[in-house]
Amino acid sequence: MPDAGPDTPVDARVAGGPATERDLVAAELAAGELLTALGLPVDAPSVRATPGRLVRALAEMITPGEFTATTFPNDEGYTELVLQTGIPFRSLCEHHMLAFSGTAHVGYLPGERIVGLSKLARLVQHHAARPQVQERLTQQIGAWLDENLNARGVGVVLSAEHSCMSLRGVRVSGTRTVTSAWFGALREEPRERDAFLTLAGLG
Numbered sequence: 422m423p424d425a426g427p428d429t430p431v432d433a434r435v436a437g438g439p440a441t442e443r444d445l446v447a448a449e450l451a452a453g454e455l456l457t458a459l460g461l462p463v464d465a466p467s468v469r470a471t472p473g474r475l476v477r478a479l480a481e482m483i484t485p486g487e488f489t490a491t492t493f494p495n496d497e498g499y500t501e502l503v504l505q506t507g508i509p510f511r512s513l514c515e516h517h518m519l520a521f522s523g524t525a526h527v528g529y530l531p532g533e534r535i536v537g538l539s540k541l542a543r544l545v546q547h548h549a550a551r552p553q554v555q556e557r558l559t560q561q562i563g564a565w566l567d568e569n570l571n572a573r574g575v576g577v578v579l580s581a582e583h584s585c586m587s588l589r590g591v592r593v594s595g596t597r598t599v600t601s602a603w604f605g606a607l608r609e610e611p612r613e614r615d616a617f618l619t620l621a622g623l624g
Contacts, residue, residue, distance in 0.1 A: 448476040482513055482520075488547040490540040492570060495531045500573075502613075504528030505541045506621045514585045515552035523581030523597065526621040529566050530574040530606055530613065536566075555581055555600050563602035574606030576617045 452472035453463045463472055504526070511522035525545045548561045563577040578601045587594040606613045618624035 445473075445476055445480065448480075449473045452476050479518070483551055485547055485550040488543060490536055490544065490569070492534040492536050495533060495535050499531050499535070502528050502530055502616060502620065503535070503538075504617065504620050505538060508542045508545050510545050510549040510579075510581075512549035512551070512553045512555075512558060514583060515554060517585040517589070518552065519583070519585040519588060521555065521581045521583040521585070521598075523579060525562070526576075526578040526617075526623065527562060527566070528576050528607075528617050528621070529570060529572040531570070532573045533571045534569075536570060555579055555583075555598055559600040559602045563604055567604040572605060574608070574610075574613055575602075575604040576607040576614065577602045578618075578621065578623060 449472045452475050456463050456468075456472060456475075461468065461471075463469060505528065506524075506526045508525040508527060509522070510525055511520055513519065514521055527541045527545065544565055545562055548558055548565075559577050559579045563575045566572055566575045566577075578599065580597050580599045582595070582597050586592075586596065603614060607617060608614070615624060
């Protein structure tokens with residue numbers, strides 16, 4: 422499956438499936454050393470299991486599952502916008518390894534092929550299940566639809582809150598970052614793009 426733009430490098434043992442026990446043991450030892458170096462000794466009963474929990478949580482959050490999507494000929498000749506709104510997603514910011522989460526609005530103008538509606542949500546979740554930046558995530562979702570459906574147009578809008586802003590640094594909560602990616606007619610024709618935004622409740 423093609424990706425748009427480079428991904429954060431993820432060890433093949435993790436990217437292709439669950440980390441092995443040897444990986445987890447080494448990571449747990451390193452996590453314990455990290456926490457200790459930061460002033461949180463892990464020999465107290467309440468935090469003794471914390472390094473292992475931290476490692477298993479991170480391994481789960483950066484391991485994308487398998488994604489396959491069967492596309493179908495557009496035999497009915499449907500030409501209007503297919504739009505799915507409010508798809509929830511969560512991912513990890515690759516800069517601070519802190520979560521960002523929000524909703525995705527994904528749509529396309531059918532051309533030669535169409536895809537099952539559940540696959541739009543699965544597509545979003547698949548690309549979000551790895552260390553990401555929101556801009557790249559938005560582009561990857563749209564690029565997959567553009568390349569695999571030969572759609573006349575594709576649009577993706579993500580709105581997310583980043584905990585790397587709310588928990589650290591500026592420590593501002595409640596702000597949302599909005600990114601968009603447009604392909605084909607949705608990029609070139611303002612009327613088509615406006616229709617997408619209106620139907621998504623963004624216009």
